Amino acid sequence: AEQLVASGHAYPCFCTPQRLAEVRKLQQQRREPPRYDGLCRRLDPAEAAQRRANGESAVIRFKTPREGETVSVDLLRGEIRVENASLDDYILLKSDGLPVYHLAAMVDDHLMDITHVLRGSEWLPTFPLHVLIYQALGWEQPIWVHLSVFLNPSGKGKLSKRHAQGKDKGAGGVYVTDLQAQGYLPEAINNWTALMGWSLDDHTEFFPMSDLIESFSLERLNPSPAAVNFSKLDHFNGLHIRGLPLEALVARIKPYFEAAKLELPIGEDLLLRIAPLIQERIRTLDEAVEMAGFFFSSTVDPDPNELVGKKMTPAESAQAVRRAVQAIEAVESFSSAALEQGLRELAEELDLTAGQLFGILRAAITGQRVSPPLMESMEILGRSLVLERLRQADQALQKVAAAE
């Protein structure tokens, strides 16, 4: 700042905040743009220096040229020309001796040999000032890149905490920690955000981080603002979940099962068998618990109405359950293939569709109306647990039948 004062590019200003406020107020009344009126700019430099030496409180302002225009070059937008007359004499150094961003960032970047400055487009209005500072100091400018801001999903206003609600999830959020809690993968979030304002070509959308690092280029950045689309985040999350090796998926979903405080211990061996069943069925990691939580409960508690098969009575459903128990007891190797064969034969024998019978069994065994594939789930659960749950379903159904 002192260097700029010495070279005539800046000057001390003794105006009080109160006077500044009054000037501003007057300008607003006259519908003029609020700007410093230049009182101290006209001071004799020697006199100003003396007042400072006497300990008078002052800030240092940039002496913005009154004439001409400043040409700033943004990599994405090209030349941005601004009339210097529309610029203010910005404060560079506060009266407490601390520099404001405008000065600090320029000096810092230069001293650290920064070659590319990538920042939000909210800096565009003060971009000419920054260029002027570089020029006044006689420094070579970095390459400037102003990234467009993200807009709220509605496209109204920039993304805010309040409006950044995940449509599909209800909770949403702009903090990565929020997104993480909701089961979003860091790589999916990166992929999603990378594609807002940037694209590689016409068809590539799925980017693992390594590909992103390899393919990203400043030149293909887009200067227009982008409204965030949370359903697209869901899509990318599903893509990245499906791209995960099983072991990695297990490691990712385990914390969500643990957080759910389920009845049975969360064993990795068990999760490893469950993972392939749910991998293509979940969009967020926390959904793994909704989908497969029943594996970690000793009993399930289905709604008795869900146990009744389509177009069937409770008594008929109970009968089907009992026959299924027999069929399952009769299966020699407790495998999904053997179970499926036995149960399909049973359905045919009972004159039921596979959908009818499996629907009843699904509710009885998983306690859910939506679940991973039934046969595979049964195989993982084991024969005794499956039979136990079916017997409980039988009893529940008999109660319903008796009540009718």
Add this chain to the structure above:
RNA sequence: GCCCCCAUCGUCUAGUGGACCAGGACGUGGCCCUCUCAAGGCCAAAACCGGGGUUCGAAUCCCCGUGGGGGCACCA
């Protein structure tokens, strides 16, 4: 109010003068597959903000509107 930026389907985008009666993705609707739900496959609806130019020719270049966004602190 003043200054700056931006402008292709609802959303993210491809498109840098002719290859575009505009392509992809998400979402939406339909069909197929199917034990539920997904995943997957196929199909459909859906856009060049408006007006002037420049040009043989404009989504692409220029101007003016309009719309949207951002900024106008001794914040960053």
